[in-house]
Amino acid sequence: MxxxxxxxxxxxxxxxxxxxxxxxxxxxxxxxxxxxxxxxxxxxxxxxxxDSRDALLAGVFESYRARSDAVLATVGEGPALERLARLVGEVVDMLATHRDHARVLLDVWASAPSLDMAAVYRQYREAISALLRQARAEGQLRPDVSEHHATLIVATIEGCLLQWLTDDRVPLTDLAAPIIELTVEGIRA
Amino acid sequence: MxxxxxxxxxxxxxxxxxxxxxxxxxxxxxxxxxxxxxxxxxxxxxxxxxDSRDALLAGVFESYRARSDAVLATVGEGPALERLARLVGEVVDMLATHRDHARVLLDVWASAPSLDMAAVYRQYREAISALLRQARAEGQLRPDVSEHHATLIVATIEGCLLQWLTDDRVPLTDLAAPIIELTVEGIRA
Amino acid sequence: MxxxxxxxxxxxxxxxxxxxxxxxxxxxxxxxxxxxxxxxxxxxxxxxxxDSRDALLAGVFESYRARSDAVLATVGEGPALERLARLVGEVVDMLATHRDHARVLLDVWASAPSLDMAAVYRQYREAISALLRQARAEGQLRPDVSEHHATLIVATIEGCLLQWLTDDRVPLTDLAAPIIELTVEGIRA
Amino acid sequence: MxxxxxxxxxxxxxxxxxxxxxxxxxxxxxxxxxxxxxxxxxxxxxxxxxDSRDALLAGVFESYRARSDAVLATVGEGPALERLARLVGEVVDMLATHRDHARVLLDVWASAPSLDMAAVYRQYREAISALLRQARAEGQLRPDVSEHHATLIVATIEGCLLQWLTDDRVPLTDLAAPIIELTVEGIRA
DNA sequence: CATGAATGAGTCTTCATTCAT
DNA sequence: CATGAATGAAGACTCATTCAT
The missing domain is CATH 1.10.10.60 (Homeodomain-like)
Structure with a gap:
């Protein structure tokens, strides 16, 4: 044992x-x-x-996915948009807390086509889409919100991550609130 | 000759x-x-x-910068927010038109710390910040727009790019309008 | 261990x-x-x-220097000219015994300016000069012996080595006695 | 023409x-x-x-041989030992005047086994041997002079050349007189 | 299990040589 | 004849991977 x-x-x-x-x-x-x-x-x-050097990268990716899944699993209770806001905040927090881990994602994108980053994004988009649908059902969503809004939310988070990773002066944690304000509060009915 | x-x-x-x-x-x-x-x-x-294999990557990066600079230089005339909308549209269009080129940026991020992607993003942010300041001076900006909004605009574009690059099913050109709607029209006073 | x-x-x-x-x-x-x-x-x-191919040549040179130093260290006892004769004999013997090693010195001369063959000759000249000074003090030296005689002794040895290395028919071991006769016995008072 | x-x-x-x-x-x-x-x-x-890069080295060697032959051809008149002294002096002078040319011989020794440096030395030895035989016939030679003396004369010259080439401080022209004194005058009957 | 010496496939890079202009 | 761009053979060096201890 x-x-x-x-x-x-x-x-x-x-x-x-x-x-x-x-x-x-x-x-x-x-x-x-x-x-x-x-x-x-x-x-x-x-x-x-x-098994190999590549397996190390795969392992890092896998542990990132596990952390990512954990975050997605903790959306908690409450109105959909509040859960969405919390989700975005927690994802940003998770990335900010594990900068090294996030940095390695750059290499996963670039060097490891077999590691399915696309699936990670897809999973995020689906979780967010589900919340957006619920928000709509709850009458909380502005009617003109784009069908692509889930993609935009993921984009904003990942884009901030990218700028933070390549430039220390970009303050990721300070960006969480503006991201939520823009992408979640901004679509409230 | x-x-x-x-x-x-x-x-x-x-x-x-x-x-x-x-x-x-x-x-x-x-x-x-x-x-x-x-x-x-x-x-x-x-x-x-x-001179070397690395110089090839540097050359690709340089030609991307040149294209990027060209886009930034063509904001044109009109109210600041209109110019901003046009700028975002043209950047997205440029990236969509040169997918291969954009794809290589992933490798620049990951493999070439000496190639200054951070400077590219900084340049975008500064151009956008200047337009936002003008919009504010023109009274076109909602007063509660975050000081980080330029970062968010860059993030949204780059984040969409990232999802498109890793996943064919994400339609980058279709995302231009929603991006503008969210990050430019959404901040109009 | x-x-x-x-x-x-x-x-x-x-x-x-x-x-x-x-x-x-x-x-x-x-x-x-x-x-x-x-x-x-x-x-x-x-x-x-x-570390590199060049380091191999440097290593060969270094091991030659070590052998050379060992020979210089064993001049032994007795009148200076006798020690000189013995030294010359032993150097020639060392070279004759390690023909391959000596052959590589040709490449050190030609290919590796950083490997200091000049220092080796200088060291030989200095050791010989010291013995000549002692011989003079002992009154064993003909008064007309040139100040350059140490250089000539080194030259005779190295020149014989060179002819032997390029031409099998030149019998290096047989040359030891004539070298000593000419350059050591010939200067005896 | x-x-x-x-x-x-x-x-x-x-x-x-x-x-x-x-x-x-x-x-x-x-x-x-x-x-x-x-x-x-x-x-x-x-x-x-x-024809090739190697042919350049061969050409340099050839031009050295030509110069060397020219020197050997100008021994002139007079008693054999005087002609020998003159020959040695002129060879040293020729080498000292054409240091670059001499330096390249190091590479010929090391890099070009097909270029017959051995033949050059052999030629020198034969010319010198002939003069020594004449000196003996003229009764000018000490009877105990070694049969290898021609080799020693060539060795002294080449050995001085070697030390000069690797060490600027060794003054080749100043060595001509001591070389002659040792290897020519020293064997006079 | 842990080690690290040994392996050799894989690449970058150089440069002698050729040849179209 | 002169040129210098193009070629590709050759070789130094790296490092992922293996395996005997």
Whole structure:
């Protein structure tokens, strides 16, 4: 039993190390040995937990998806637009809290077509669309809101993330309120 | 004379080939030989026009900047918010027209910290901020518009771009109107 | 512990292989892979012990210097001219015993300005000059011996080496006695 | 006629350029383009006069041989030992006057086994041996002079050349007299 | 399980040589 | 003859992956 737990723990340690290394130098410039060193283990040991270098990136992506799913699962109670506002706030908060993790998404976009970032966005859009439909059913939505509004909400979040990742001076956490104001409060009936 | 023209032309041909190859496989997976083959020349000939593989990516980035600058320079006349709407429309149009080029930006973000994507976004934000200030001076702006609105406009565009690049089903051109509706018309006094 | 020893040993094996290969084909025509094959290892393994192809040549030079220093350190006891004669004999003997090593010096001269052959000759000249000064103090030196005599002694040795290296028929070991006769016995008071 | 003369002249210009370039950077680090630039012509034009890069080195060697032959041919008149002294002096003078040319010999030794430096030395030794035989016939030679003395004379010259080439502080012209004193006057009966 | 030495496939890059203009 | 753009063979070097200890 302890063995299995240790194994899971060690795997997570390596993944955390990979996140730090990939965030620091980019995936393309990161060597398996760099990750091993960051994790405090030998290069060969990485292969006891991951099949390949690409599997490290996949693992990072997967752990991001897990976190992302967790956020989507906690929309809670209340009117749809309030839940939407909370969702947007929590997604932004999650990204701001895990900057390294978010940074690695740049590499997932660029280097790993097999890792389905599109599915992540699709999932966000669907969750948001569901909330928008509920808001409409609740009579809370302005009638002229575009059918593409879910895409715009995801876009605003991801676009702010992008600017924050490439430029320290862009304050992601301060942007949460304006994002909500624009994309959620701004569509209230 | 003719020589100089030919040289410029050949350089551009290689750059165009590089854009296609990088867009197709990603920069990390693209070989110099792939670019040469796409351009219909020998591997070694690439080095007559570019110092290194990285210089190809830098060249692609540079040509993107040039196009981007050209768009920013054509805001035209009229009330500030109209010019802003036109600017957003033209940026989206430019990106939609040059999908391959835009796709390569993903690699610039991820693989080339020396290529200053942050400066591109900063430039967009500044151009938009200037227009927002003018709109305010013209009394066209709702008083509660966030100081971060320029960032949000850039974010919405780039976020839509991102979703379009990763997912064919997201229709970038159809998104231009909703983007403008939300981020420009929505802030009109 | 054992590891460290093995590492030193392996490094030496590669260096020995490099000496053989460089002596056989010349440094310019020697490939890293040739050295690896001669050492019975894979190409990449060479780089575990040497930073670059040039570092192999530097390593060969360094090991020559070490051998050369060892010879200079063993002049022993007795009248200065006897020690000088012994030194000349031992240098010639060392060169004759390690023909491959000596052959590589040709490449050091020609290909590696950063490897300081001049310093080696300077060191020889200084050691010999010291002995000549002692011989003079001992009254063993003919008064008309040139101030450049140390240079001439080094020249005679190296010049014989050169002729031997380029022409098998020149018998280096047989030349030791005549060299000593001419350059050492010939200056005795 | 003029054509042929021009062709010979151009060939010589290239060879002179090659000597300068090879002396400056070593043959291994010298590019055909470097030689062309030094000669003030285009890279491709070198191939109108030389078959290959190696042929440039061969040409330099050949021109050295020609100069060397010229020196050997001018021993002049008089007692054998005087002619020998004159020969040694003129060889040293020739080398000192054409340092670049001499420097390139290092590369010939190291890089071009097909260029027969051994034959050059052999030729020197034979010329010197002939003079020593005459000196003996003239009763001018000490009876105990080694059969290897010709080799030693060549060695002294080449060894001084070597030290001068690798170390500016070694004054080759000043060494002519001591060389003659040691290797020629020192064997007079 | 952990290690890290060894491997060798994979790429970038250089540059001698060719040849169309 | 002269040019210099184009070629592509060759080789240094890297690093993901394996495996004996």
């Amino acid at each position: 302890a063995k299995a737990v240790d194994r899971v723990r060690r795997r997570k340690d390596i993944l955390d190390a990979a996140v730090r290394v990939f965030a620091r130098k980019g995936f393309a410039a990161s060597r398996v040995e760099d990750v091993a060193a960051e994790a405090g283990i030998a290069k060969g040991s990485v292969y006891l937990y991951f | 003719a020589k100089a023209v030919d040289r410029v032309r050949r350089r551009k041909d290689i750059l165009d080939a590089a854009v296609r190859v990088f867009a197709r496989k990603g920069f990390a997976a693209s070989r110099v030989e792939d670019v040469a083959a796409e351009a219909g020349i020998a591997k070694g000939s690439v080095y007559l026009y570019f | 054992a590891k460290a020893v093995d590492r030193v040993r392996r490094r030496k094996d590669i260096l020995d292989a490099a000496v053989r290969v460089f002596a056989r084909k010349g440094f310019a025509a020697s490939r890293v892979e040739d050295v690896a094959a001669e050492a019975g290892i894979a190409k990449g393994s060479v780089y575990l012990y040497f | 003029a054509k042929a003369v021009d062709r010979v002249r151009r060939r010589k210009d290239i060879l002179d350029a090659a000597v300068r370039v090879f002396a400056r950077k070593g043959f291994a680090a010298s590019r055909v383009e470097d030689v062309a630039a030094e000669a003030g012509i285009a890279k491709g034009s070198v191939y109108l006069y030389f």
